[in-house]
Amino acid sequence: MDKNNYASSVLNMPATGAIIQSVSQTEGAIGYVGLAYETKDVKHVAVSYDQGKNYVAPSIASAQDGSYPISRPLYYYYNQDKKDAVSSFVDFILSEKGQQLIQDVGYVPLKK
Numbered sequence: 563m564d565k566n567n568y569a570s571s572v573l574n575m576p577a578t579g580a581i582i583q584s585v586s587q588t589e590g591a592i593g594y595v596g597l598a599y600e601t602k603d604v605k606h607v608a609v610s611y612d613q614g615k616n617y618v619a620p621s622i623a624s625a626q627d628g629s630y631p632i633s634r635p636l637y638y639y640y641n642q643d644k645k646d647a648v649s650s651f652v653d654f655i656l657s658e659k660g661q662q663l664i665q666d667v668g669y670v671p672l673k674k
Contacts, residue, residue, distance in 0.1 A: 594632070597625065598668030625670040633670070 608617035611631040624630035
């Protein structure tokens with residue numbers, strides 16, 4: 563974006579659905595939503611990380627290997643004194659079945 567400040571003309575939306583609706587109704591608009599929201603009506607755009615020499619499309623593979631420049635991690639935080647209450651959930655999410663479920667709904671699993 564050539565180091566320009568576009569904040570005064572940017573619409574900050576409260577949720578993914580609002581972003582998708584606003585972009586669909588505004589000619590020339592673009593939005594940023596998670597990979598899981600890509601559909602036939604919500605298309606991705608390849609992004610350059612080196613001033614237009616190379617472009618990388620968003621995908622599970624490009625998010626995992628770090629080549630897609632605008633991916634980000636998601637962290638779970640919990641109180642250590644509540645470990646017993648959340649450990650079965652964390653164990654499931656990190657299991658093979660949990661990681662497959664994450665991928666099935668369009669999110670990026672931790673494990674390849």
